[in-house]
Amino acid sequence: MTPVKNRRSLQKKLLSWYRRNRRDLPWRRTGDPYRIMVSEIMLQQTQVATVIPYYLRFIKTFPTPSSLARSPLQNVLKLWEGLGYYTRARNLHRAAQAIHEQWNDQVPSTVEGLSSLPGIGRYTAGAVASIAFDVKAPVLDGNVRRVFCRIFAIRKDPRQAAVQDRLWGLAADLLPDRNVGDFNQALMELGAAVCLPRTPFCSLCPVRKSCRAYQLGLQDRLPLRIERRTVPHNKIAVALIQNGRGLLMGPRPEGGLLAGLWSFPEMDGSKATTHRRIEQEIEKRFGLEPNLLRPLEPVTHTFSHKRITYHPYLFNCVSASKRLPEPWRWIPAAKIADYPLPNATRKIFDQIAVDVQLAKRATPLPLAAERATVYRKRPK
Ligand code: SF4
Incomplete structure (x- = not known):
């Protein structure tokens, strides 16, 4: 793959924009890899505003991998109630048990180690490794995918395997040698706050001079929108x-x-x-x-x-x-x-x-027949 030409300039602009504009989020106030891992798992397919109260309660109840590992699953699910995608909670519980038993209560610091934990895929491993340990690992979530499709004017369905490979390649090629976690978060933040799905705020964008979609007037049309199948x-x-x-x-x-x-x-x-x-x-x-x-x-x-x-x-x-x-x-x-x-x-x-x-009432539910309309008497 051809290396990105203006890589240095993109890195510099994005990092400096991120430092001025980053949102103050609870998981950005810590360097604790466990807390960063919890936040990344909660943020999968869920909006930041929804995650914040769940994250704060979860970390208060389970401040360490061992406290989570020792808890019954039912308590973990109870704390997760309403956040959805409950497989994440079960996997996080199993991941904490693996960290407790096999990693001496320390979150693994490599992409390979993180990927060995239940529920940690390529994106989450890259995010935790780069943010918590400054490992040079790329991330590609929905926000980054959209930003790349626009900056590089990719006019193909981003769900195709070959396009995914190209996007992961771009994400890896663009990484700086240091401040990798900040750089990855800058890309995600740009997608979340400026390069929005329907109406990107190009006039506020730090990389618009390098953005091919902006130059070609295609920013509203990329990434290609593929009609969603109707769900049953x-x-x-x-x-x-x-x-x-x-x-x-x-x-x-x-x-x-x-x-x-x-x-x-x-x-x-x-x-x-x-x-x-x-x-x-x-x-x-x-x-x-x-x-x-x-x-x-x-x-x-x-x-x-x-x-x-x-x-x-x-x-x-x-x-x-x-x-x-x-x-x-x-x-x-x-x-x-x-x-x-x-x-x-x-x-x-x-x-x-x-x-x-x-x-x-602290007592069991009384028979409510006297209050409710009896709809139909069972025939004897
Ligand atoms: S210039 Fe516009 S389309 Fe290009 S990355 Fe910035 S916000 Fe997105």
């Missing part, structure tokens, strides 16, 4: 089954969507379209005989690869089976907030938590 939209029916001991809940299975978080029983909403069908399914799975109290408001959640609309129904259940199948439990309503919950489950639960004033 699924329907899920959710059964909130209450009895004198609480609500029926269980942890989601390993390896599936939102693994380890706690939910109410769910079933395919395209099949279980009527409450009678849902009741039959509950009977089959749990040996319970529920009575529908009322349907609740649907909740839609968008994941990276699909949208799901949850259709929740509140049931009363006087005949609790003696033994629930593992791992299901009756959870007292006042204790539900102690469990790690997916966003949609929390929104569904909030609808009845307010209704029966659960927040003030």
Whole structure:
């Protein structure tokens, strides 16, 4: 690959712009590699403003790799609740255990060492190595990709493997010998604050004289926008089954969507379209005989690869089976907030938590039949 011609000038301009304009962020006030690693993992696919409160709480609770490694996963997931992409939390927990057991509680200082940890890919390894240890390692995230496609007027789909290779090559070639972490952060900051996706502020840009897209008037058209495929939209029916001991809940299975978080029983909403069908399914799975109290408001959640609309129904259940199948439990309503919950489950639960004033109750959920409209009596 041909080396970038004006490399020195780009390095100088970007570094000096970054020093004048960098945002004061909590993870930029530390040189602790563990804290930098936590911030980089939280920032994957998540905006800075969202991450800040989560980062501060996480570091307060788990200030070192060993404190995180020793914690039960459920506590880690609870702290992560609402941040999304929960695989990151599970991987970070496993990474902390590896650092504790195999790296003597020290975050590895090389790209190879970092890449050996669960959940650390090429970008995160480069970011942590360069920012925490000033290792000459490139980074390529969405912001840097956009900046490069514009500076070098790359008119091809940036998702193509050959284009990705070229972008990684440019990221490596542009690196200075020192202040590598600052340089990488300057590129990311430029993409986040100036070289914005739809309307780049070229008049404020420190590298506009070197930017081919700016010179050619292509800055609004690059990178090439490839039409997104429409994501599937699924329907899920959710059964909130209450009895004198609480609500029926269980942890989601390993390896599936939102693994380890706690939910109410769910079933395919395209099949279980009527409450009678849902009741039959509950009977089959749990040996319970529920009575529908009322349907609740649907909740839609968008994941990276699909949208799901949850259709929740509140049931009363006087005949609790003696033994629930593992791992299901009756959870007292006042204790539900102690469990790690997916966003949609929390929104569904909030609808009845307010209704029966659960927040003030320390005792299990009472039967709410006297307050709720009984929708249909189960035929004997
Ligand atoms: S000149 Fe405009 S398009 Fe080019 S890098 Fe700067 S902000 Fe982006």
